[in-house]
Amino acid sequence: MKLSVDEEKCCGAGQCVLIAPDVFDQREEDGIVVLLDADPPAELHEAVRESAEVCPAAAIRLGEDV
Amino acid sequence: MVGASAAGLGTAEALRRKGYAGRLTVLGAEHRLPYDRPPLSKQVLSGAWEPERAGLRSRDALDALDAEFVLGDAAVSLDPEARAVRTAAGRTLRAEAVVLATGLRPRRLPGQDDVDGVHVLRTLDDAVALRGALERARRVVVVGNGVLGAEVAATAAASGARTSLVGLQPAPLSEQLGERVGGLVARLHARNGVRQYHGTGVEELVHEQARATGVRLPSGEVLPADVVVVAVGCTPATEWLATSGLRLDDGIVCDARCRAADGVYAVGDAARWYHEGLGAHVRLENRTNATTQAGAVAANLLGGDVAYAPVPYFWTDQFDVKIQVFGTPRPGAEVSFVEGDEEGGRFVAVYGGERTRAVYGGERTRAVHGGERPHAVLGWNMAKQARLHSRSLSTAGAAA
Ligand SMILES: Cc1cc2nc3c(=O)[nH]c(=O)nc-3n(C[C@H](O)[C@H](O)[C@H](O)COP(=O)(O)OP(=O)(O)OC[C@H]3O[C@@H](n4cnc5c(N)ncnc54)[C@H](O)[C@@H]3O)c2cc1C
Ligand code: SF4
Secondary structure, three states, X not given: OOEEEOOOOOOOOOHHHHHOOOOEEEOOOXXXXXXXXXXXXXXXXXXXXXXXXXXXXXXXXXXXXX | OEOOOHHHHHHHHHHHHOOOOOXXXXXXXXXXXXXXXXXXXXXXXXXXXXHHHHEOOOHHHHHHHOOEEEEOOOEEEEEOOOOEEEEOOOOEEEOOOEEEOOOEEEOOOOOHHHOEOEEOOOOHHHHHHHHHHHHHOOEEEEEOOOHHXXXXXXXXXXXXXXXXXXXXXXXXXXXXXXXXXXXXXXXXXXXXXXXXXXXXXXXXXXXXXXXXXXXXXXXXXXXXXXXXXXXXXXXXXXXXXXXOOXXXXXXXXXXXXXXXXXXXXXXXXXXXXXXXXXXXXXXXXOHHHHHHHHHHHHHHHOOOOOOOOOOOEEEEEEOOEEEEEEEOOOOOOOEEEXXXXXXXXXXXXXEOOHHHHHHHOHHHHHHHHHXXXXXXXXXXXXXXXXXXXXXHOOOOOOOO
């Protein structure tokens, strides 16, 4: 797996969803991140990297080749 | 980068992501690798997390960044023309560009440094010290009823201490959220056993043999405490720039590109930049701003021309309630609940905008109807829904 999220850290800011809506979503009930695609295609890697950087809770971890 | 926290690290990361391959140096006054501050008043303070968990990046991720971290050494002066930074340990660092990201320093009460048992909360060390004190505390008084003070009071009360919250705002967070939602925060705190004294400052710290025993209110009443937390706001950590010739005015004054001088940029809590959407210089003290502004600065450093004009956003946790705020609620703004309700413990509130203006009726309504948009959106345990509603905000409407 290339990508993981830490639900306990996530504060529900939704920044990731704004940047990479094909990869991240938020739960309806509490806004916590939902990983839609743990192995996103190459053309989304830049957006995923930006999401991980911008996530205000450092809740998104990148695997080796993202 | 001067300052090795959210904004400084964020700039370094954004530079690399955008393809910068040259040298990067990150100078930080603290000894620690970059860590995150929001958990300090939440999971770290409650003891739910070990302090290490607040680290912003793994060792591997920091290695991959290929930046030199110079830690435990504070910048003491800047020569903007030479782009040279001198440090307390006697280093001189020169670069093509310097990014100022030194954040804030908490304000203190007069005499507080001479009294034991009085805490501020800004650094991980502060959080560890306060955590230890709370474990033994019987009575806690938090001075300051803004976002941080209310959060600390919630965490202290939830961990079993008898907690009082005192501050100048008429209700907790009312300056940030308006009086109506501030009132709901007060109810939430009351339900959880926090005693509250709003609309009042503190006359002085009371102590015996240099140990805090409470605080005295202007009314003369003394609130007893073995731990006092002072959360009365912060000031930008810019003393070290006093001789730099840069304009300092409650922050490092920058243009719309976050540029303070040729090759000198500011980012994060310490930066006051010209927000083109709002037509004013603004300074934001929140976590998302630190990284999104870092992205804009990185783009401009690499030859871009990005005017930074975000919709402000912050969140806060108060007991089991997660509050998300997009835009900046204006004092006295009309508030309408567009999803959920107070009783259900979940709602989205919209500040200003046509929905509320429509009640005025008649011709005037139509005129307003066409132009006015909401200027802020708040989610109370409705993070996703609030974000969706926030799409109706224009940057220009999100006035500070
Ligand atoms: C307890 C707490 C809880 C918070 N909770 C939330 C929240 O829930 N939601 C939210 O949106 N925001 C929250 N914030 C705000 C958020 O953490 C800040 O907006 C963010 O940390 C700003 O990042 P920064 O890098 O600009 O400044 P800082 O994080 O303050 O970092 C500045 C760094 O510069 C260093 N420095 C200072 N002077 C010098 C010098 N002369 N030379 C070298 N280094 C120097 C400092 O040691 C520090 O490490 C919270 C803040 C605190 C303290
Ligand atoms: S950006 Fe981070 S904190 Fe926000 S929803 Fe995504 S994972 Fe959670």
